[in-house]
Each structure stands twice: as C-alpha cells, then as structure tokens.
Amino acid sequence: xKKLINNPANVVNEMLEGIVSAHPDYVKRxxxxxxxxxxxxxxxxxxxxxxxxxxxxxxxxxVGKGMLDAAVAGDVFTxxxxxxxxxxxxxxxxxxxxxxxxxNYTGDILNFEMAAELAEADGIKVEQVVVNDDIAVExxxxxxxxxxxxxxVFIHKIAGAAAERGxxxxxxxxxxxxxxxxxxxxxxxxxxxxxxxxxxxxFVLAEDEMEIGLxxxxxxxxxxxxxxxxxxxxSELVKKIINDLQLQKNDxxxxxxxxxxxxxxxxxxxxxxxVNAIIKEMGVNIHKTIVxxxxxxxxxxxxxxxxxxxxxxxxxxxxxxxxxxAYKQF
Amino acid sequence: MFNKDIIVEIFKEIAKTMDExxxxxxxxxxxxxxxxxxxxxxxxxxxxxxxxxxxxEEDCSAILKTVAMTFISTTGGxxxxxxxxxxxxASSSVVGKDALSNDDLLLLFESAIKGIQMRGKAQKGxxxxxxxxxxxxxxxxxxxxxxxxxxxxxxKAEIAALEGVxxxxxxIATKGRASYLSERSIGHQDPGAxxxxxxxxxxxxxxxxxxxLVE
Numbered sequence: 001x002k003k004l005i006n007n008p009a010n011v012v013n014e015m016l017e018g019i020v021s022a023h024p025d026y027v028k029r030x031x032x033x034x035x036x037x038x039x040x041x042x043x044x045x046x047x048x049x050x051x052x053x054x055x056x057x058x059x060x061x062x063v064g065k066g067m068l069d070a071a072v073a074g075d076v077f078t079x080x081x082x083x084x085x086x087x088x089x090x091x092x093x094x095x096x097x098x099x100x101x102x103x104n105y106t107g108d109i110l111n112f113e114m115a116a117e118l119a120e121a122d123g124i125k126v127e128q129v130v131v132n133d134d135i136a137v138e139x140x141x142x143x144x145x146x147x148x149x150x151x152x153v154f155i156h157k158i159a160g161a162a163a164e165r166g167x168x169x170x171x172x173x174x175x176x177x178x179x180x181x182x183x184x185x186x187x188x189x190x191x192x193x194x195x196x197x198x199x200x201x202x203f204v205l206a207e208d209e210m211e212i213g214l215x216x217x218x219x220x221x222x223x224x225x226x227x228x229x230x231x232x233x234x235s236e237l238v239k240k241i242i243n244d245l246q247l248q249k250n251d252x253x254x255x256x257x258x259x260x261x262x263x264x265x266x267x268x269x270x271x272x273x274x275v276n277a278i279i280k281e282m283g284v285n286i287h288k289t290i291v292x293x294x295x296x297x298x299x300x301x302x303x304x305x306x307x308x309x310x311x312x313x314x315x316x317x318x319x320x321x322x323x324x325x326a327y328k329q330f
Numbered sequence: 331m332f333n334k335d336i337i338v339e340i341f342k343e344i345a346k347t348m349d350e351x352x353x354x355x356x357x358x359x360x361x362x363x364x365x366x367x368x369x370x371x372x373x374x375x376x377x378x379x380x381x382x383x384x385x386x387e388e389d390c391s392a393i394l395k396t397v398a399m400t401f402i403s404t405t406g407g408x409x410x411x412x413x414x415x416x417x418x419x420a421s422s423s424v425v426g427k428d429a430l431s432n433d434d435l436l437l438l439f440e441s442a443i444k445g446i447q448m449r450g451k452a453q454k455g456x457x458x459x460x461x462x463x464x465x466x467x468x469x470x471x472x473x474x475x476x477x478x479x480x481x482x483x484x485x486k487a488e489i490a491a492l493e494g495v496x497x498x499x500x501x502i503a504t505k506g507r508a509s510y511l512s513e514r515s516i517g518h519q520d521p522g523a524x525x526x527x528x529x530x531x532x533x534x535x536x537x538x539x540x541x542x543l544v545e
Contacts, residue, residue, distance in 0.1 A: 074407075075366075075369075076370075077366060078366050079406050079408070081402060081404065081405065081406050081410055082403070082411065083402070083403045084403075106505070106507060107400045107409075107410075108452070109357065110410075110411035110449060110450070111406065111410060111411055114411050123430075144504075144506060144507070144509045195366065197369050198360075202360055202364070203360070215364075215507075226475040237448070
C-alpha cells in the first residue's frame, strides 16, 4: 500500500481537521464528533447526509448554503455510528425538522434509523429519504435494492434549495423523493482501491480489464471484461440509463460525469463528449452538465454517469444559488 | 452458575477471537461485500473489552446493556446496529438478574435473534448471520429440552452453527450488500454467519475451560 497518510487509524480525523482549516467560512467541526456543520446556520429545515469516508468531497464538501447543514463521516467505507449521526441531526436542527439523506446500504440505513429513533426521542422532527440511483444492480425482491451513488449529489443540491427557500419538511422531503425517482447512475472502474486499514485492494483487475457496474466501495461489479474505447463504454452506460429513465424526445435532463478518484479530468471530458452526443441525438435537452470528482472511491480509476430527468420545479431548484466547498452555483 | 464474571470473561475472549480471525473475516467480506467485517468486529469487541475492565455492575442485564451501547457507538457498518441490537434485546430479557439459569440463557438467545430479525428485517435462508444463529438456538433448545447439560447443549449449538455457515455457501444472498451479486454469491460463506459461529464457539470454550478447572 502506497498512500499519503500518517496512520490508517487517523485518516478520518486528520482529513476533517484539514477540511475545517481549508473552509472555515463554510464548515466547523462538532466538538468531539466526526461531524461537519455549517458555520453560518439559518432558520430552515435541516438537511443532513453522511456515510463512510473515502468518497470525498461527499459529503462534507457539500455543507453550505443551498445544500447540506451537516455531514457525518464514518470510517473509510463504513457507516457512521448512531451516536455520531444523532450529533449530526442535532447540529442540523434549527427547530424546523431534519431530513436525512441516506444512501441505500444496509449499514447506513440501520445506523441512520437508530439515530433517527434517538432524535425523535429527543423531540426532533426527523424524516428520511433513501437514495438508490445505481442501476447496475437490479431492483428486485431478491436484493437489498439498488445502491446509492453519485446521484445523491443532486438530492443534496435540489432538496437543499427547497429547504433554503423556506419550504417545510414535508415538501422538502417530497422534492427529495421526486429527485430520487428521476435520477439514475451507472459506473465502471479501471482499477480497484485500498482501504487504509486493510492495506490491500478490494479486488484485482488485470492491466487490460475493466469492471462494469462497480460499487463505490471497491465491491465487485456486475461484469469483468476486456477494456474497450471510451466511446464504446460510455455508450453502454448511457444507453442503460436512457432505457431505465425512459427518456423521450424533448425531455430535459442534467448530467453528471463523476470521477472515482484517480481518473483525470481529460478522460471525464472525453466521456462527457460522447454522453452529450448520444443524448442530444435523441432530441433531449441537456440543461446542465457537471464534470468532476463528486462521489469518489478513494484512488479507484473509472467514472460514473448520472442523468436526472428535470421538470420545471426541479430545474428551477437546480438553478438556485449554492455555495459550498465542492459545489457552487451562482 | 452463569454470572457476571463469566459474561465479562466471554466478551474478553470474543475480543481475542475476533482479533485472531480479523483477516479471515475481512477476506470473506471482500469476496461478497465491502471488506470491513473483520476490522469492524475487532474494533467493536476491543472497545467492549476495554470498557468491561472497569465495569462495576453486578447485574447481567446492566453489563449486556453496556456491551450493547459500546458496540453500537464504536463499530459502524451493518454489524454495529445488528449485534448492538442483539445485545440490547438480550439485556432487556434478563433485567435484574445476577445469575442466569438455562431457561434465562435460552430466552436471552431468543431475544437477541429477534432483535436482529427486527433490525435487519431478515429471515433464515437469506445468507446472513441468522443462518448460523437460528440453527444454533434450535439445537440448544432441543438439547436442553431433553435434559442435556449446558455444555452439551452449547456443543450441539456450536456444531449447528458451523453447519449453518457451511449452508450459507450453497445459497444466494438476498439481504445486505452480498445480495447485489445474486448467483455470484454462491460458493462464498457469509462473514456475519461466520462471526456468529466464532462467538458461539468462544462462549462454549470459556464454559468448557471453567468446567475442567472445577473438575
């Protein structure tokens, strides 16, 4: 394992301190906990997310105006514990209730659920939504359901805007659910990643292999195969998304090309070039495109493509102001 | 008699067992999950062990509650809430008792399993920890019902748990992260079922050692 770290046991703490020193105008640390909260809170519905670390800038990078009020960081690829999430809920609460944005993983759901029970016992109104945008795994009764991946960033952005506008918790939750039902993601990887405390990669890909439909924790994907050209890979991913979303001519979408940590922007833009061509050719209008590292998996190489189908409401909220360390919209 | 000292010793031994099997559990998890099971179990039970060093309570329920809260607040992942809820429900089932009878132990075991089922919304046959725990409970109950000693009953529970672990190799995961692999999960044993087997084996060993000391 070759990593720029000091001690695997300290990576989360040292990272959080580093984030706070870099962005003091945006975030501060809840003392004694692995929770980042907004430096300047406002009287509105609170939005909180979190999960295992290793997905930076998710989720601490999205704490700020128009997005999250607090983010809870677990150990690398491990859900934070209920007491940590409970502190996050308290930090995000301004008396108007708190919406928990949870990615669909058993660990995250169980820990956030226990935290919600603690918060409710404390008199805080809590609602939760579960993001399941990854269409690599089928949503059937035989699985735990689709995973939550990069599409989560659109929930933060759009539901965050609804909260910032002063909507109540019921309507913020409704907006979040609308985003979830209209957002889809599909990813692929070129290399694995190593959890610092484990010291070796979660799986191995040969020099000429890629994995289609990977998870963002180095968990195996749906299929290992020989590497192809960027255009061929992109076509496969994006066509699966288009079918799942049942996109039609004249629909309007926003697109995110997300890097998994070790893929250069050059390659992400090459992917976007093809995504753009395929979607436009269908007569679908791309309202907004975001390219960069938003939901990473440590040093994994590869990308995910996220498409969200927009209506007038979602489009307007997507265009609202957001000012956070990792996502800005002016 | 099953008292505070035995419970504390059991958890200290479990911490040791988890540490010894950390690599194995992580490897099993890497094959079908996210490679953190060994790390999380070791982290959780080490924290429990350290906490128990200074525990003053005599009452079994209070000790189990401390175990539960410590495990929940240090472990994370799915294991934290699942094992934590199991210990919490076990604690509630024996409130106020300084020592546990065989019937108390059965009730405690049953409550722990029900806690896991409630939290994880899972059943037997879904390639989870329940696939070693439920057969172990059934074997232990059956054994005690026909008048076997606690040691014999725990021996049978341990064997049943191991058979349960073997059984998880033959089935498709439908709960947890392994479910994403569907038929690709066949052939792999479930890490959670494995750690439950290790826990039962450790409990059994602690009691057997105590018995041999008495003899």
